[in-house]
Amino acid sequence: MSRHGLFAALLASVILSAGDAAAQEQPAAAPAIEAPAPAPGQAAPGAAAPPATQPGVTPPIETTPTETTPTETGPSTATFLTLPRDLSPWGMFMAADIVVKAVMIGLAFASFVTWTIWLAKSLEILGGKLRARRAAQAIGNAATLNQAGRALGHNKGPGALLVRAAEEETALSAGSLDHVSGDGLKERVTSRLSRIEAAAARRMSRGTGVLATIGSTAPFVGLFGTVWGIMNAFIGISQAQTTNLAVVAPGIAEALLATAMGLVAAIPAVVIYNVFARSIAGYRQILADASAGVERLVSRDLDFRTVAPAKQMPAE
Numbered sequence: 001m002s003r004h005g006l007f008a009a010l011l012a013s014v015i016l017s018a019g020d021a022a023a024q025e026q027p028a029a030a031p032a033i034e035a036p037a038p039a040p041g042q043a044a045p046g047a048a049a050p051p052a053t054q055p056g057v058t059p060p061i062e063t064t065p066t067e068t069t070p071t072e073t074g075p076s077t078a079t080f081l082t083l084p085r086d087l088s089p090w091g092m093f094m095a096a097d098i099v100v101k102a103v104m105i106g107l108a109f110a111s112f113v114t115w116t117i118w119l120a121k122s123l124e125i126l127g128g129k130l131r132a133r134r135a136a137q138a139i140g141n142a143a144t145l146n147q148a149g150r151a152l153g154h155n156k157g158p159g160a161l162l163v164r165a166a167e168e169e170t171a172l173s174a175g176s177l178d179h180v181s182g183d184g185l186k187e188r189v190t191s192r193l194s195r196i197e198a199a200a201a202r203r204m205s206r207g208t209g210v211l212a213t214i215g216s217t218a219p220f221v222g223l224f225g226t227v228w229g230i231m232n233a234f235i236g237i238s239q240a241q242t243t244n245l246a247v248v249a250p251g252i253a254e255a256l257l258a259t260a261m262g263l264v265a266a267i268p269a270v271v272i273y274n275v276f277a278r279s280i281a282g283y284r285q286i287l288a289d290a291s292a293g294v295e296r297l298v299s300r301d302l303d304f305r306t307v308a309p310a311k312q313m314p315a316e
Contacts, residue, residue: 007077010130094122097232103258110214117207118272125279126258128157134288135159139293145170145301148294158200159290164292165192170301182302189298195293201284208276215270222262229255 053299087281093104135157142148149167152160233251 007282017303019172082112085191092250092257097229097254100225100229100232100258103228105260107218107222107225107258107261107265111180111261111268114211114214114265115267117211118268121207121276122279123203125276128200129279129286130282131155131281132159132290135162136286136290139163139290139297142297143300144304145297147295148297155265158196158287161196161200161273162193162287162294164191165196166298170298182299182305186295190295193294197284197287197291200287201252201280204280204283205276208273208280209277211273213268215266215273218262218269219259220262220268222259222265224264225258226255229258 093101135152135155136159138151139159140150141149145163145166152163154160166265169189169192170185173188230252233255236251240256
């Protein structure tokens with residue numbers, strides 16, 4: 001071997017030994033290889049196998065914590081917080097709808113009118129009955145029409161009007177009584193007395209028609225308020241999306257209050273109307289007795305006018 005060949009062989013051996021030493025000190029990084037994902041039922045190659053369970057022993061069950069979501073405040077809770085707490089009659093009236101309020105105010109006014117008529121008409125009927133009884137007693141105790149007129153004097157009651165009407169009709173027919181019978185006078189007196197009696201009864205019945213109207217219409221007006229209030233209550237249920245009784249009860253209670261007020265206005269009106277009807281019928285009966293007494297006095301006076309000339313004829 002020549003000198004140049006020996007030098008080249010030594011140089012090659014030095015280079016190879018230097019490369020092996022560098023490889024041992026710093027190993028080269030291996031390229032990353034993606035491993036395929038294991039199947040759902042197949043464990044990963046590096047995962048530890050679950051321990052085998054012994055027969056008769058129940059393995060512990062691992063529980064995973066569940067996330068709890070906070071409950072949101074629903075419409076029913078929000079509506080419940082805004083409901084009126086005052087469920088007294090006045091509180092329900094103030095919380096009612098404008099239509100229901102109008103119905104309640106109208107029924108309260110009708111009830112006020114009913115009791116006002118009761119007070120005024122009771123005093124009027126009581127006073128009218130007392131005056132009619134005194135007039136009927138004075139007419140019954142009188143022997144002639146003139147005597148009854150003097151007993152009643154200038155009274156303004158229906159009894160005094162009956163006597164004065166009979167006196168006026170007798171005075172108008174005085175010139176013809178000597179030539180005709182008194183049957184025509186009796187008919188005219190009866191006609192005038194019946195008109196006075198009817199006018200007095202009609203005047204005494206004034207105002208009772210209002211009681212009849214209130215008694216017949218107040219329940220239906222209250223029912224209208226109830227229907228309107230319940231309709232609004234159902235609308236509130238639809239908007240609140242709940243059937244909780246605490247939510248729907250105030251609206252229904254306000255609606256039923258209208259019906260209660262209608263009954264409060266109607267029942268006394270019907271009772272008072274019936275009482276007044278009986279009282280006015282009794283008043284008319286007293287006037288009829290007084291009218292019959294006046295007719296008897298007129299008939300008696302006619303008899304006296306017929307008998308007087310017969311007694312004077314023998315004296316002549």
